[in-house]
Amino acid sequence: MALFRRDSLVTRQLLRLVLLHAAWEVGSGQVRYSVPEESKHGTFVGRLAQDLGLEVAELVSRLFRMVSEGRRDYFEVNLQTGVLFVNSRIDREELCGQSPLCAIDLEVIVDKPLRVFHVEVEIKDINDNAPVFPVSKKNLFILESRFPDSRFPLEGASDADTGTNSLLTYKLSPSEHFIIDVQTNDEKSKSLVLVLKKPLDREETPVHSLSLTATDGGKPVLTGTVQLVITVLDVNDNAPVFNRSLYKVQLLENAPNRSLVIQLNATDSDEGISKDIMYSVGSVTPPSENSIFTIDSSSGELSVNGKLDFEDTNLYEIQIEATDKNPYPLAGHCTVLVQVLDVNDNAPELAVTSLSLPVPEDAPPGTVVALLSVSDRDSGDNGKVTCSISPNVPFKLVSTFKNYHSLVLAEAVDRERVSEYNIVVTARDEGAPSLSATSSILVPIADVNDNAPAFPQPLYTVFVKENNPPGAHLFTVSASDPDLKENAFVSYSVLESSVRDKPLSSYISVHSESGHIYALQPFDYEELQVLQFQVSARDAGFPSLCGNVTLQLFILDENDNAPAVSPPPSGRGSPVTELVPLSAGAGHVVGKIRAVDADSGYNAWLCYEVQEPRTAGPFRVGLYSGEISTTRALEEADGPSQTLVIVVKDHGEPAMSATATVSVSLVESPQAVKWDSRQTGGSEGPLVDMNVSLIIAICSVSSLFVLVIIVYVGLKCHPGPEVMYGSGKPTVVCSSEVGSWSYCQRQSRNLCLGEGIAKNDLMVFSPNFPQSLEHGKEKQQELPPNAPGQVSL
Incomplete structure (x- = not known):
């Protein structure tokens, strides 16, 4: 009969193990192996690379690595063959104790691309x-x-x-x-x-x-x-007897020391000392906890004599013995089963098993940043753990396998906005009250070249006087790039174009590092009034990015041309005699001097006067018309002839002049007027006709030259700077085909992916001259010498 019971017990145990084994295989990881405990170093476990679908030749280049959760390196992989083998001694009893299932979880990680595999190795008992x-x-x-x-x-x-x-x-x-x-x-x-x-x-x-x-x-x-x-x-006939042979007790694992477990009571029907009973603890299973309980020998109170820990032992079997005090004592026995109940006394544990740092700022969403494992020694709800990360960060946690989580990029990041993130991962169990653990992961963001150099404004207006020395510093451009290192190293260059059939590089140059712009030759206002060009700022990233800025260089006129008197029809140097009838009355026009000046504005505004007014006699010259006329009726006393030296001056500073000599002869009948002219320094020429239209043309010059004249006069009032520029609203004043003015706006930021000249778009709005330009001119004249927007060079 006893043999039958033993066979039945063995059959039930084997059936239970088979069912547990089948359930474990259903819930296993991607790849599962088994190996007996105590296997020697080098014991073959499995062809890991082949089973994971990896090429053995790529294991080293893809940074093949294997980690296990909080355990020694029991296993190793031969990177030449992809074989998983035993690396160190495995004691199943030390590893898993009495657990019916014992497995080691391995995590295999490869890069390029990053993939994570999970492997379980069952440790078989021997x-x-x-x-x-x-x-x-x-x-x-x-x-x-x-x-x-x-x-x-x-x-x-x-x-x-x-x-x-x-x-x-x-x-x-x-x-x-x-x-x-x-x-x-x-x-x-x-x-x-x-x-x-x-x-x-x-x-x-x-x-x-x-x-x-x-x-x-x-x-x-x-x-x-x-x-x-x-x-x-x-003979001692009666042994002590407990009222029950088996007692079952439940205790919380946080029960304090000396807590009462159970009050035991045994009786003995003998008399005298054979009736007196002493209690003792016979044995405790497991044997390692033999001293965890104590019993009062007189009262039979069984109490805790240490700290209970559900995670170490959750069931105790205590053999209690009651012995009478007879010299030949008899003993009664009972068993106390103490079931330890779990309380939430273990906080979750977080471990970072792999990091892929830093994260490039152009990394796509879904990029794996870190791998984390979480565990809790408690059971039931006390051991169920949920993970979360700090809010308002572009990352998220993704559960991958059992207690493993991946920290992945949830949205695009920008290093120029946030250069690093301190991510706090919180693991919290479902106990009451719940316990939690935190771990901080510092995720730096790596720079990529995603920002082109940018200028503070899209257009600069620069004024420079003509006749500047070669190599003169005109202006300095400066672009900023929020990237780092070579991605932020900016070099400057001029976008090549043609000016009056000459390359732009023959007029100006820019220093590639400082952005200083220099004149390579003197400017001549009479040849070139406005020079418009673009400067490109390019970073050293790959691929490089660039931004452009437009510069308008206005040449300011200087009084470097003397008036030129037009020669008479008979040719320069011919003798000149002007015949005037004696009957001419006051206001009679004798002749007219015509002179021109290659300059512009005040520098080209001419006036005429007699060099020696006392010798002019009855003649005078129009201040701005150049007409020679009589001031009164002529008389014989005025003499047969007179010579007039007419001086032609401009309004520049210093003024330049030329002279014209006119000989007037008084005759009885009208004759043609002869004249010659002589410039300062000895050159002479004949008188030519000149009308008031020159004055009207000079006064009605374009609005741009009016602006130049006003600025020029302002500079004369504040001597010092030879070159200045004005900042402000990024507009360009452009001359239209009909001579009016319009606003032009240029877009200067371009992506440079290769060699070549960046393109700009020109937008012309109104053909009318803007009032804001006049207001800007007046405001610019009111700026102090060191005010922003006006730099003296």
């Missing part, structure tokens, strides 16, 4: 632990009066192995008085009992020495032995 009894020798005292079938509990052996390797069978050395009975209670705990099958006779045999052997189910089998020394006592 029969490397023999059954062990708590003691090697057990003393029993049994009254000779005990009846057959009396039962005496024994403490069984324990086996650190699992499965069939831990299934124990017991065998007692041959004895005509005793047999061994093994029973399994509701808690799957085996009860080992020594059964008396034949009455004892102390006088015949006072001591029985037996050997109890425990044999496990492994191959080969291992055994453990305890020596039973049974002393037969004289």
Whole structure:
């Protein structure tokens, strides 16, 4: 009958292990291997690279690496063959204790692209632990009066192995008085009992020495032995009796020390000292916790004598013995099963297993930044953990496998806006109250060349006087780039174009590093009034980016051309005689001098006057018309002839002049007027006709030259700067085909992906001259010398 029960028990255990094994395989990771414990270094486990679909030749280039959660490096991969092998000794009992399933989770990571694989290696148990009894020798005292079938509990052996390797069978050395009975209670705990099958006779045999052997189910089998020394006592008829043979108690793991577990009570129907009972703890399973409980020998109060920890041991089996005080004592026994209940006393644990830093600012959403593992030693809801990260960051957590999470990029990042992120990962369990753990990950953002150099404004207006020396510094442009290192290193160049059939590079140059713009030759206002060009700022990134700015260089006129008197029809240097009839009255026009000046504005505004007014006699010259006329009626007393020296002056500073000599002869009848002219320094020429239209043309010059004249006069009032520029609204004043003025706006930021000249778009709005330009001119004249928007060079 006992053999049948043992076979049934073994069958149930094997069926349970098969079901657990099948359930474990269903929930396993991507790749699963198994290896026996205690395997030697180098033992083949599996062709990991082949099973994961990886090329062995790419393992090194793709930075193949393998990590395990909080354990030693039990396994290693040969990068030349892709074979997973045992790296160090594995003790299943040390690793997983009595757990029926024991597996090591491995995480395999490769880059280019980044992929994560999860591997489980099951550690199979081998029969490397023999059954062990708590003691090697057990003393029993049994009254000779005990009846057959009396039962005496024994403490069984324990086996650190699992499965069939831990299934124990017991065998007692041959004895005509005793047999061994093994029973399994509701808690799957085996009860080992020594059964008396034949009455004892102390006088015949006072001591029985037996050997109890425990044999496990492994191959080969291992055994453990305890020596039973049974002393037969004289009659003490009644042993103490507990009201129950098995007590079940539940305790929270945070129960304080000295907490009462249970109040035990045993009774003895004897009298005298045989009625007095003492209580003691026989044994505690597991044996390592033998001192975790204590009992008051008099009262029978069983209490905690240490700290309970559900994560270490969640079930205790305590053998209690009640012994009377007879010189030949009898004992009663009971079993107390203490179930330890879990409380939320373990905070989650966070570990960062892999980091891919820094993150390029052009990384696409979904890029894996870090791999994290989280665990909690508690069970049930106390061990369920949820993870979250700090809000308002462009990252998110993605659950990948079991307790593994990936920190991935959720949206695009910009290093120029935020250069690094301090991400706080919080793991919180579902206990009450819940516990949490945090871990900070500093994620720097790597710069890429995504910002083109930019100028403060799209257009600059620069004024420079003509006749500047070669190499004169005209202006300095400066562009900024918010990128880093070579991505922010800016070099400047002029976008080549043609000016009056000459290359722009023959007029100006720009220093590639400083942005200083220099004149390569003197400017001549009479040849070139406005020079418009573009400067490009290019960074050193790859691919490089560039931005453009437009400069309008206005040439300011200087009085460097003297008036030129037009020669007479007869040619320069011919003798000149002007005949005037004696009958001419006042206001009679004798002749007219025509002169021109290559300059413009005030520098070209001419006036005429007689060099020696006292010698002019009855003649005068129009201040601005150049007409020679009589001031009164002519008389014979005026003489037969007179010579007039006419001086032609401009309004420049300093003024330049030319002279014209006119000889006037008084005759009875009209004659043609002869004249010649002479410039300052000795050149002369004949008088020519000139009308007032010159004055009107000069006064009606374009609005741009009016602006230049006003600025020029302002500069004369504030001597010092030779070149100035005005900033402000990014507009360009452009001359239209009909001579009016319009606004032009240029867009100067371009992406330079290769060699070539950047293109700009010209937008012409109104053909009318803008009033804002006049206001800007007046405001510019009112600026102090060092005010922003006006720089003296």
